[in-house]
Amino acid sequence: MSEPTGAVVHVPNDYKSDVKPVWCPGCGDFGVLNAMAKAMARLALRPEEVAVVSGIGCSSRIPAYTSCYGFHGVHGRALPTGTGLKIARPDLTVVVTGGDGDGYSIGGNHFLHACRRNVDLTYIVMDNRVYGMTKGQPSPTTETDWTSKLAPHGTGMNEFHPMAIALAAGANFIARGFTGDPNGLADIIVQAITTPGFSFIEVLSPCVTFRPEQKEWKKTVRAGNLSSTADVALAARQIFADDGMNLGVLYAGDRPPYQPPLGAASRTVADLEAEFTL
Amino acid sequence: MSERNNALPRTADELMARACALEAEAAARYADLAHLMRAHHNAEVAALFDKLARIEGLHRDQILARMGWTGAPDPDAFRWETPEGPETTDYGDLHYLMTPWHALRLAEHNERRAAEFYEGLALNEALPRDLRAVAAESAGEEREHVRLIQEWLAKFPAPEPGWDEDPDPPNGVD
Numbered sequence: 001m002s003e004p005t006g007a008v009v010h011v012p013n014d015y016k017s018d019v020k021p022v023w024c025p026g027c028g029d030f031g032v033l034n035a036m037a038k039a040m041a042r043l044a045l046r047p048e049e050v051a052v053v054s055g056i057g058c059s060s061r062i063p064a065y066t067s068c069y070g071f072h073g074v075h076g077r078a079l080p081t082g083t084g085l086k087i088a089r090p091d092l093t094v095v096v097t098g099g100d101g102d103g104y105s106i107g108g109n110h111f112l113h114a115c116r117r118n119v120d121l122t123y124i125v126m127d128n129r130v131y132g133m134t135k136g137q138p139s140p141t142t143e144t145d146w147t148s149k150l151a152p153h154g155t156g157m158n159e160f161h162p163m164a165i166a167l168a169a170g171a172n173f174i175a176r177g178f179t180g181d182p183n184g185l186a187d188i189i190v191q192a193i194t195t196p197g198f199s200f201i202e203v204l205s206p207c208v209t210f211r212p213e214q215k216e217w218k219k220t221v222r223a224g225n226l227s228s229t230a231d232v233a234l235a236a237r238q239i240f241a242d243d244g245m246n247l248g249v250l251y252a253g254d255r256p257p258y259q260p261p262l263g264a265a266s267r268t269v270a271d272l273e274a275e276f277t278l
Numbered sequence: 279m280s281e282r283n284n285a286l287p288r289t290a291d292e293l294m295a296r297a298c299a300l301e302a303e304a305a306a307r308y309a310d311l312a313h314l315m316r317a318h319h320n321a322e323v324a325a326l327f328d329k330l331a332r333i334e335g336l337h338r339d340q341i342l343a344r345m346g347w348t349g350a351p352d353p354d355a356f357r358w359e360t361p362e363g364p365e366t367t368d369y370g371d372l373h374y375l376m377t378p379w380h381a382l383r384l385a386e387h388n389e390r391r392a393a394e395f396y397e398g399l400a401l402n403e404a405l406p407r408d409l410r411a412v413a414a415e416s417a418g419e420e421r422e423h424v425r426l427i428q429e430w431l432a433k434f435p436a437p438e439p440g441w442d443e444d445p446d447p448p449n450g451v452d
Binding site: 011012013020021022023024025026027028031034038042179181182183184186206208209210212215 | 320354358368442
C-alpha cells in the first residue's frame with residue numbers, strides 16, 4: 001500500500017529547537033510558537049532563512065525555542081534590531097516578536113516608527129495585557145478598571161489601541177489572531193510574511209497565571225470578524241466598532257517597503273571594533 | 279507553499295491518514311505537556327501525560343502497522359473543523375497546579391471530540407459506504423476510550439475549590 005497522502009517535506013517540528021519552553025502551563029505563547037512553526041512549514045522556508053528577534057519578557061523567550069537564527073535583545077528594542085537586520089540582510093525573513101509591555105511601553109516609540117518606515121518584516125505581539133514576567137503589573141493594554149494586588153485602584157489610564165496606532169502610523173498589514181486557534185493564526189502569519197512591508201499581528205495570548213479570567217477569551221473571540229481591506233478609511237471604521245475580540249486581517253496595503261540600496265561595506269570590522277576601544 | 283488538504287476523505291485510506299495524523303498529534307502534544315509539567319514540578323500530572331502520550335503513540339503505531347505505512351503524515355497537512363486535531367489538548371486548558379483529575383478530564387474531552395469527528399463522517403451520506411463503515415468502527419473505538427478514561431477518572435477525587443490559588447505565583451528570570 002502506498003504511503004498516506006498529506007506527507008510534506010517541511011513539518012512544523014523542523015522549526016522548533018531542542019530547548020523546551022518554560023512558560024507556565026496554559027500560557028498562550030505556546031500557541032504562537034506552534035503557529036509560527038506551522039506558518040514557516042507552509043511557506044517551506046528553511047530555518048536558516050529566518051531570523052526571529054525579540055526584546056524582553058515571557059514571550060520574548062521565543063527565539064530560543066525555534067531552530068531559526070535568533071536574537072534575544074534588550075527591553076523594547078526588538079524592532080530597531082530587526083529593522084537593522086532586515087536592511088543589512090534583505091534575503092532573510094525577519095520575524096520580530098515580543099509582548100505588550102515590551103512593544104507598546106518601552107518600545108512604543110519604535111513601534112510607531114517601524115510602522116511608518118515600512119521595512120519588510122513581520123512583528124508579532126503576544127498581548128496578555130499584563131507584565132507576566134515581573135508578576136502582574138498593568139501594561140499599556142491593560143483595561144482601565146482592571147484591579148489587582150499591584151494596582152488596587154486600576155490604572156486610571158486609557159488603554160493603548162495597537163491596531164488603531166498601527167493603521168494611523170502606516171503599517172502595511174494589520175491583523176489580530178488568537179493563540180487558541182494556532183491553525184488560524186498560522187494562516188495570518190503566512191499572509192503577514194508574504195505581504196511586503198511592515199506587517200503587524202496583534203495576538204491575544206492569555207496569561208493564565210496573572211490574568212486567569214483571560215481563559216474565557218476562547219468563548220469571546222470572533223474568528224473571521226474583521227474583513228480585510230486595502231482602504232485605510234474602511235479599516236479605520238472597523239476599528240471604531242471593534243471591541244478587541246474580532247479576529248482576522250484588518251488591513252493589507254500595497255505601500256512599497258523601505259529598503260535602501262546595499263552598497264559595499266564602507267568600514268571593516270576592525271574599524272568598527274576600534275570605535276569601541278576605551 | 280505547501281497546500282493543506284481541506285477536503286473530506288474520499289477513501290478509507292484517506293480516512294486512515296487522518297486518523298494516523300490525529301493520533302500522532304495527540305501523542306506529541308501529551309509528551310510536550312508532560313515535559314512542561316515536569317518543568318513546573320508537577321510530577322504526578324507529568325507522569326500521567328507521559329502515559330497518555332504512550333497510549334496515543336500505540337494507537338498511531340497500530341494504524342501504521344495496519345496500513346503498512348512507515349511514517350505518520352503531518353497533522354498540519356489537513357484542515358480540521360476544530361482549531362487543531364480533534365484529539366489534541368489545547369495548551370490553554372492547562373494550569374501548573376492542575377491535578378490528575380483535571381488531566382483525565384482533558385483526556386476524556388479529547389476522546390469525546392475524536393468520537394464526534396468519526397461519527398460525523400459515519401453519518402455523512404455523501405461519503406462512500408466503505409469509508410463510513412471504517413469511520414463508524416473508529417467512532418466506536420473512541421467511545422470505548424471515553425469509557426476507559428471515565429473508569430480511570432473515578433479513581434481520582436475531584437479537587438477542592440481553590441485548588442488553583444497560589445499566594446506566590448511563578449515569575450521568570452531573563
